[in-house]
Amino acid sequence: MAKILIVEARFYASLNDMLIAGAQAAVEAAGHEAELLTVPGALEIPGAIALAAESGEYDAFVAIGVVIRGETYHFEIVAGESARAIMALTMDGIAIGNGILTVENEAQALVRADPAQKDKGGEAAKAALALMALGDRFAPRG
Ligand SMILES: Nc1c(NC[C@H](O)[C@H](O)[C@H](O)CO)[nH]c(=O)[nH]c1=O
Numbered sequence: 001m002a003k004i005l006i007v008e009a010r011f012y013a014s015l016n017d018m019l020i021a022g023a024q025a026a027v028e029a030a031g032h033e034a035e036l037l038t039v040p041g042a043l044e045i046p047g048a049i050a051l052a053a054e055s056g057e058y059d060a061f062v063a064i065g066v067v068i069r070g071e072t073y074h075f076e077i078v079a080g081e082s083a084r085a086i087m088a089l090t091m092d093g094i095a096i097g098n099g100i101l102t103v104e105n106e107a108q109a110l111v112r113a114d115p116a117q118k119d120k121g122g123e124a125a126k127a128a129l130a131l132m133a134l135g136d137r138f139a140p141r142g
């Protein structure tokens, strides 16, 4: 059984709860164990994953959050930089599924967060598990 850390940015609580439910269900359906870590915003997710990965306690990570466009350029920073840093960690060999929604409005987020609709949390968890399996195959940890 693998240990999967779900790192969530608690910016939009009810949307997050749906994404987390989908991610937890996917991890448990695959026979693994999920733990939850909460950070303030999406920009903190990559740093938290990097720190947690250092501990060696986790086999894979799921990034969960919601970024909704506001009036300023801040959206581009939060959406783009969180994705860029997650990708950089992935290229270092850390298995991460990116379930951070980057949307125009709450209606778009709701459809994507709901496990009964687009289930992006579950999708991100499955992506993390797929990368974890590739790591086991090509670069097994001693
Ligand atoms: N606007 C959103 C943010 N902004 C906060 C940043 O992620 C960060 O916490 C802050 O700049 C301090 O470093 N975060 C989200 O997750 N979603 C948003 O829509």
Ligand SMILES: CC(=O)[C@@H](O)COP(=O)(O)O
Pocket: 067, 068, 069, 070, 071, 072, 073, 074, 075, 076, 078
């Ligand atoms: C991520 C965002 O764009 C948003 O939450 C920030 O809003 P604003 O640009 O109106 O400050």
